[in-house]
Amino acid sequence: MKQKHQQDIPNKRQQILDAAYVIFSRKGYHRATVDEIIALADTGKGTVYNYFVNKEQLFYTLIQEKSMPFEIDLQRLVKSEVEPLQKVEALIRLFLEFYGQNGDLWRVMMHEVRGFDVEGYSDFTVEERNKYQAWFHQSIGMIEEVLQEGRDKNVLRPCDMHRAAYGLFSAIVSIVFGGMVDSIEESAKTIADVFLHGVAKK
Template sequence: MMSSPTPGKRQHIVDTAYALFKRDGFHATGIDRIIAEADIAKMTMYRHFPSKDELIVEVLEHRALRFERQLDRLAQEVATPEQKIGKIFDWHERWFRSADFHGCLFAHALAEFGDPGHPVFKAVARQKNGFKQRMQSILEKVMAPKQAESAAAALLMLIEGATLMAQMGLPAIDDARKAAAAVIASARTPQ
């Protein structure tokens, strides 16, 4: 039949766009550069994605899914909530040290698409909410839902802040880890 699009090609576009968006930003990365780097025709791209914005959303959603899978895998490796949270910080520390670390793509997307009605904005909000919910679920094993939500929000803020610091070359993951321990200890014993 030969009518189905090459399965790997769509993913190849997403991966190539991801690498360019991460390094240079969204507005600064043109379609021409994406198709040149991916070595495809422009029409191929526009047949897969109706617009650049939808490509951006797809890139974000793909990375969000990948991140969540890694998170779940990490959480299953250890037993206690403290250990699971520790694994999350470990993962971020390795990320910060990786060669092509350029900060959080979702935070960058939020910076460039600040309109709450924009699909990119919504994709970012989904990812951050999902991350927070996952940490909250972990914490609920050792504290009340209300404390867990508050602590999860604090952990998310610490991690977002640590990512920003890392992008500026200021290593602060150890401080974030210590602060997280203090927050969790405080939430465990609310008195």
């Protein structure tokens, strides 16, 4: 009996996180309630608060756990021996895959980080927004690192790699959220080509 109870603990926690993903993605952070998550997870309020102090901690845990495999893949690619220009395309592919799978939740987070949700305001404090912004800075920093590697190897021209990384990130997110990704492979190639070579005739 004890063994079964121990096995149920991670399952119940995951059940709560799965329910939170659905509710936050559908309703946004502000309009989502812990009671709705409890109902969907088919659990008790006490069980939820055994794992999570409040709604914000639940949301942040969800963001962390959803992004962890992506971050590991991203870091592995950045540190790999792949050539910089090929690495740029591979990075774009990883971002497209990740945002394609988690776009609804990340759209909610982005609204909150900017200081407003779909109703025009945010429940996050400045400190909480800074915490989520750190995630974006880290991810975009990986793009910047690859671009700087390309500059160091003389395959990319000198420019502000920090701004370039933000520009590439913005393009990826806009294309995903705009519903313009029919094929991840083809979209990654197109974005990489336009970003690296432009659209002007040579």
